[in-house]
Amino acid sequence: MSTTGIVTPQYRQCHTPLRLQSGATLPEFTLAYETYGQLNAARDNAVLICHALNASHHVAGYYADDPDNIGWWDNMIGPGKPIDTHRFFVIGVNNLGSCFGSTGPTYLNPATNKPYGADFPVVTVEDWVEAQAWLAEELGIRQFAAVVGGSLGGMQAMRWAIRYPEKVKHCVMIATTPKLSAQNIAFNEVARQAICSDPDFHDGHYYQYGVVPKNGLRVARMIGHITYLSADVMAEKFGRALQNQNYHEVDYAFGYQAEFQIESYLRYQGDKFATYFDANTYLLITRALDYFDPAKAFGGNLAQAFAPIQAKSLVISFTTDWRFSPARSQEIVQALIRNQCAVSYAEIDAPHGHDAFLLEDPRYQRVMRNYFNQIELTTP
């Protein structure tokens, strides 16, 4: 159970059409969000948490009717935690295109009265930030004390600092990158191909057939999962250990059942994911990752893309993260320095690979705690 306590998801509807980066328009949309702590009288203690691929607005705490469903960053956010809800008013928001409450492919398309499915428009990090900015207005927040995110969430924080410089006092970018590499795109593409070639995908209109492309989604998740863990932590956690057996004393089964523990672990992760995640959302979110590239419009010059930034930044990377390695964070730091922006950088020696940004690690938490402690608020 979480010390952050009981939380309740909230929903806010926007009836003004949202023009997307692709040129398409969402006629209306709903954002699901949660808040923790209290907005102070000066309205300057709000912290926005942007989520990564498979997460949601449920960032901390638990639901009264589902105490085991604890928010994905509960170790970081709550009373007395590094992002201390005694001081900060924290907002978790679910992104457009997701399958956890905000408008996405499973929503009814008002034009057809059927689920959007594959007709849900491609959304980008830029679009998410526009929708979040609308929500901030609705909640009466003129400036965030901090916009925070890990991985894909870090891209949103970066976009916030570029797009709304006056609304972001601190930008916290964790285990992220200013753009995907060819290898990053390659892994996303294979995951998408696994989904799209599943006969139950029906070109994205599977809801109408009463099926879900669970085999494809399962394989997609297994691929993703490998990239979230470091080779070392996999070796340490699983090695070549066999299922329920003593590795050196027994012979192999000589078949294709899950024989090595790493096999059953991946199958379990894939199966679990396929029961709750939407395949169209997986496509949308991996594509948003691929497309993010703020330097693209500036001939690849990231410092130029960062020119508008006024926020102070904290950039954090993890030594064993081979998805978005420390070198990618250093590109961000360099581009900020070239703009004479205030930036703190921490490279955390953690064994867990990309997943480290979600895990409890004393050094990581100390960096976050110290950074948030020094953020000054008008009303404490």
Place this chain on the structure above:
Amino acid sequence: MSTTGIVTPQYRQCHTPLRLQSGATLPEFTLAYETYGQLNAARDNAVLICHALNASHHVAGYYADDPDNIGWWDNMIGPGKPIDTHRFFVIGVNNLGSCFGSTGPTYLNPATNKPYGADFPVVTVEDWVEAQAWLAEELGIRQFAAVVGGSLGGMQAMRWAIRYPEKVKHCVMIATTPKLSAQNIAFNEVARQAICSDPDFHDGHYYQYGVVPKNGLRVARMIGHITYLSADVMAEKFGRALQNQNYHEVDYAFGYQAEFQIESYLRYQGDKFATYFDANTYLLITRALDYFDPAKAFGGNLAQAFAPIQAKSLVISFTTDWRFSPARSQEIVQALIRNQCAVSYAEIDAPHGHDAFLLEDPRYQRVMRNYFNQIELTTP
């Protein structure tokens, strides 16, 4: 066209049942092989080339009726090449379970008169070496001047040196490992799951349905392909370049077509592979990779597993190979040294990742040429 010239595949049938490591028995089998150069009078100039995952006995040269189909290691083997066929009698052999001519899942099962399909027994590196040893007897070769292999082929060379110490004068192990890591197994497992969850797989008996699980095989190959290339070479070759377009000047298409060049490259590789490779073979060969672990029977002590080795060894790794990194080759070198075996080790600074073992690289070729030049033969 290849300077090694025209070659012809040969086939040899064994009517003595082969007992496999799993305990199963193959009642009879055929091996496909090719030879290059001439066996000398002393019969001591034979070099066995062991192939990796998706290769075959067609190691060098070309077929009279198919001049474009050049052997997979033609840059290394031929007259005047590093493994010089003026001096050496080189043998390429296709492994059991393959789909290129040796007995495998597409062969008729004599017990049922239907293709083996999923009933083809699981074969291991150890089994392949037994079958190759039978072929060596047939060809009158008592000792190989060298047994050579890259990747999975290197595992076979290693097994030869352990199992038949008196028959291997030199053991050449390139870009290989004494056992797969958890991450290596994980990638294999995802590939297998992609194949097995394709509805056209029919539990491995797809031949009877007149289909092949090409979607699964395609995804499996795409996953594999990512692991064969270094992130750097992918970045250099593809980066974030878009299809037929100038990256910085055009906008995205905002869809799921192959938009980045890396996407169309992977799709092309996957599609091509799915037209010629057998899915059951893919399962068998990845499983043989998973299972290989000569130290397993010795409580994980590789030096003990290597105790029988008499061969002199050459071990080669490539700096950017993240599938079987230089550290894995160094484990082999250390275990050989602990047995006071003669071993030469070269770590080649090459950008191409695991694929480097197949590519033409001057430093790599020089190491191979020098090593093979100093192998003494009774009759030159």
